[in-house]
Amino acid sequence: xxxxxDELLVAYVDGQLVREQTRAVDKVLEHDDVIxxxxxxxxxxxxxxxxxxxxxxxxxxxxxxxxxxxxxxVKRKRGNxxxxxxIAVVGIGVALAALVxxxxxxLVLRACSVGMTGSVATMQxxxxxxxxxxxxx
Amino acid sequence: xxxxxxxxxxxxxxxxxxxxxxxxxxxxxxLADHHRYQRGTPLDRWAFTEIYRLWLAELRDHADxxxxxxxxxxxxxxxxxxxxxxxxxxxxxxxxxxxxxxxRSTLLLVYGEGFDYEDAARVLDSNADTIQAxxxxxxxxxxxxxxxxxxxxxxxxxxxxxxxPVEATGIRP
Numbered sequence: 001x002x003x004x005x006d007e008l009l010v011a012y013v014d015g016q017l018v019r020e021q022t023r024a025v026d027k028v029l030e031h032d033d034v035i036x037x038x039x040x041x042x043x044x045x046x047x048x049x050x051x052x053x054x055x056x057x058x059x060x061x062x063x064x065x066x067x068x069x070x071x072x073x074v075k076r077k078r079g080n081x082x083x084x085x086x087i088a089v090v091g092i093g094v095a096l097a098a099l100v101x102x103x104x105x106x107l108v109l110r111a112c113s114v115g116m117t118g119s120v121a122t123m124q125x126x127x128x129x130x131x132x133x134x135x136x137x
Numbered sequence: 138x139x140x141x142x143x144x145x146x147x148x149x150x151x152x153x154x155x156x157x158x159x160x161x162x163x164x165x166x167x168l169a170d171h172h173r174y175q176r177g178t179p180l181d182r183w184a185f186t187e188i189y190r191l192w193l194a195e196l197r198d199h200a201d202x203x204x205x206x207x208x209x210x211x212x213x214x215x216x217x218x219x220x221x222x223x224x225x226x227x228x229x230x231x232x233x234x235x236x237x238x239x240x241r242s243t244l245l246l247v248y249g250e251g252f253d254y255e256d257a258a259r260v261l262d263s264n265a266d267t268i269q270a271x272x273x274x275x276x277x278x279x280x281x282x283x284x285x286x287x288x289x290x291x292x293x294x295x296x297x298x299x300x301x302p303v304e305a306t307g308i309r310p
Contacts, residue, residue: 041280048229053249059218060140
């Protein structure tokens, strides 16, 4: 039996090995049933982790989409200060507005509704995009 | 991106309510410190990093940080949707709930977000070797437990690393 460590096999399963190493492990798997079974077990574990995290993300999506957003009241003017603030700050603002409004803080929501209407309007058009890109993969 | 950030905060804390509060504080801090944002940095990576740093800083200030870092299995279980299909993997959910926060977060970044080891290390203020060690430990442990049919009761050593970096303690999860 060939001795291959879990360290190497996990890196193999995760696709972190360079091509030559991957080929070498592939060759071992062709004739070593013990190693092959271990790789299958690690692949199974890998797949279960992925599925578990997808399930959590699905729960987050359901939670956010279940909360109704406020209708837009004021049209955002083009060329306002957002361009100066930058894309990063806008993204954070939108996320924060959705967090505060979308997870049920009614008092804060009413207080912020005037100032954040533009951001909320952005969030209303965002769900289809968010659904289509649940992860970085 | 918000659901992904929320998931990261929830998984790190191990609980929904505290996760939401952590995310809110982190986003507020990012808004206040937006001048620290470096152009070209992916926003999600910056946000993950800020969430993690804030969590760690607050944990260190806590009177009993080791106890504070532990989430109950019941709380962690609530991270999963209530409407669970027949294919829901309760075994793995329980296993994840028993892991220390940093190990859970590592698994999330690599297997949930698709980060490579280096990117995950940057988010978690660590290095690729430590990330790999966490993945090996968790993957091998789950594989072993699946073959034995018993969810893991994971050692608490990695929780210590939560507060004191590997470089300082020599402990590697």
